[in-house]
Amino acid sequence: MAIITHRLLAFIAALMLVLLQAGAGTAQQAAADPHAATGGAQTLEDILARQRGEAVDDDFRRGATGDPSAAAPITGQLGTLGGVSDPELWRALRYGTADVIVSSRAPAAAVVIQDSGMRWLAFREGPLATYGGYLLLGVLVALLLFYLLRGRIRIDGEKTGIPILRFSAIERFAHWLLAGSFVLLGITGLTLLFGRMAIIPLLGKESYAPLAHAGKWVHNNVSWAFMLGLVLVTLFWLVHNIPNRHDLKWLAQAGGMFSKGVHPPAKKFNAGQKLIFWGVLVLGVSISVSGLSLLFPFQISLFAGTFETLNNLGLPQLVGLDALPSSLLPHQEMQLAQLWHAIVAFLFIAMILAHIYLGSIGMEGAFDAMGSGQVDEQWAKEHHGLWYEEVTGKPAHDPTHHAAD
Numbered sequence: 001m002a003i004i005t006h007r008l009l010a011f012i013a014a015l016m017l018v019l020l021q022a023g024a025g026t027a028q029q030a031a032a033d034p035h036a037a038t039g040g041a042q043t044l045e046d047i048l049a050r051q052r053g054e055a056v057d058d059d060f061r062r063g064a065t066g067d068p069s070a071a072a073p074i075t076g077q078l079g080t081l082g083g084v085s086d087p088e089l090w091r092a093l094r095y096g097t098a099d100v101i102v103s104s105r106a107p108a109a110a111v112v113i114q115d116s117g118m119r120w121l122a123f124r125e126g127p128l129a130t131y132g133g134y135l136l137l138g139v140l141v142a143l144l145l146f147y148l149l150r151g152r153i154r155i156d157g158e159k160t161g162i163p164i165l166r167f168s169a170i171e172r173f174a175h176w177l178l179a180g181s182f183v184l185l186g187i188t189g190l191t192l193l194f195g196r197m198a199i200i201p202l203l204g205k206e207s208y209a210p211l212a213h214a215g216k217w218v219h220n221n222v223s224w225a226f227m228l229g230l231v232l233v234t235l236f237w238l239v240h241n242i243p244n245r246h247d248l249k250w251l252a253q254a255g256g257m258f259s260k261g262v263h264p265p266a267k268k269f270n271a272g273q274k275l276i277f278w279g280v281l282v283l284g285v286s287i288s289v290s291g292l293s294l295l296f297p298f299q300i301s302l303f304a305g306t307f308e309t310l311n312n313l314g315l316p317q318l319v320g321l322d323a324l325p326s327s328l329l330p331h332q333e334m335q336l337a338q339l340w341h342a343i344v345a346f347l348f349i350a351m352i353l354a355h356i357y358l359g360s361i362g363m364e365g366a367f368d369a370m371g372s373g374q375v376d377e378q379w380a381k382e383h384h385g386l387w388y389e390e391v392t393g394k395p396a397h398d399p400t401h402h403a404a405d
Contacts (some may be wrong), residue, residue: 099347107298108330117188120335129193132346139350143357150178154378155362156261160364161373171236172373178229178280182223186349188215191212193342223291230284237277246386268387276355283348298330302337 048057093113100110121123167175191199192215200208252270256262259375264270269277293300307324310316316324328336357365365379380388385396 022244064285081234087189111329114329114331116329116332116335120339123339125197126194126344128342129197132342133194135346135350136353139353140365143354143362147357147362150258150381152361153257153358155376155382156263157378157382159379160377162377164377165373166369166375166379167373172370174229174232174236175370177225178233181222181226182348182352184218185226186345186352188219189342189345190349191215192219220295223288223295226284227288230281230288233239233277234281237269240273241277243271243274247274263385265380265386266384268384269388270384272358276351281352283351285339287344287348290337290344293335293337294341297334300337301328301333301397302340303333304328325381 052055088111089098093100095116098112100112100371102109154236192212195208195212203211244267246265246267247270250266253262253264254257255270255272256264289300290302293302304326307327307328311323311326316322325332359370366377368379369375378390381396388396
């Protein structure tokens with residue numbers, strides 16, 4: 001009996017020693033990796049950091065997707081019977097490392113879960129819609145204040161009644177094709193972006209559904225007219241929008257928009273119109289390329305290669321950022337393209353609102369140039385004196401007053 005009791009006590013002591021050694025090893029591992037003590041789960045500090053809006057390194061989970069070589073030899077499949085548990089399988093699906101086999105040949109068919117979807121949605125419905133809306137509202141308020149303080153920019157001299165051809169029929173067609181399609185794209189795009197937060201509360205889901213469906217169809221198909229118009233106006237007007245020395249004087253005098261009787265020299269397009277033209281060209285090409293990537297999902301990848309180039313140039317580090325991701329899932333490419341498309345659209349709309357104002361109620365006679373294509377001779381002398389001299393061969397101003405211009 002004594003021998004049995006002695007052996008039992010020795011066994012218990014040995015077992016306690018093993019447990020103590022295991023506990024010490026676990027404590028050392030937890031000290032090196034705080035997630036080891038939680039079995040690979042989030043720590044309290046991770047949770048608090050995420051609540052504070054701070055970035056949390058998830059590499060400890062990103063790589064914890066099991067050992068495929070330890071899969072059950074009977075089934076040959078990953079899962080709870082093999083070397084990968086359910087949590088590890090979901091992490092592999094989330095971070096795009098799972099070996100997913102699908103029957104579809106679609107480029108993104110194997111993406112079951114993609115981790116950036118909620119971040120994209122939060123940015124789209126948060127900062128994008130908020131600051132984009134403030135931008136457009138701010139432009140409208142600024143234009144209203146300008147109109148109230150400056151009033152309509154009118155012709156200083158008496159109208160002569162002599163018309164001068166300003167734009168040909170084909171030029172006006174290209175302009176209105178571009179302008180009309182842009183208005184439709186802007187309205188339908190804003191409808192789709194603000195539908196959930198602004199339109200549904202007013203009209204209800206039943207009324208918004210057909211509106212959104214029609215808006216999507218219009219947006220997708222009218223985009224081709226916009227791109228055609230962009231090509232046409234570029235071909236017709238590119239040579240006339242090359243900057244020259246007269247543009248500096250026009251800019252120095254702000255085109256006379258804030259002072260009556262001031263008419264800086266300008267050719268067919270003044271410096272302000274040239275800024276609009278180059279803005280339309282740059283933003284138009286950018287929004288067209290991103291739009292094409294959205295029209296043909298997963299076929300055009302814009303950002304992975306761009307990010308890699310920026311990383312190689314060291315540009316992110318210059319502004320204090322980490323390296324940009326150069327490996328993106330197909331859905332992430334689409335999400336970034338949609339965000340970029342919307343950001344460029346807000347800038348584009350803001351610029352065109354100012355252009356529409358000056359081309360309509362903001363300046364007397366400006367709409368005639370794109371309406372009938374003809375402007376009054378006095379209007380041409382005041383606003384585009386150098387162009388007037390080129391097309392008529394007559395001086396735009398009395399030589400005694402030319403120095404003032």
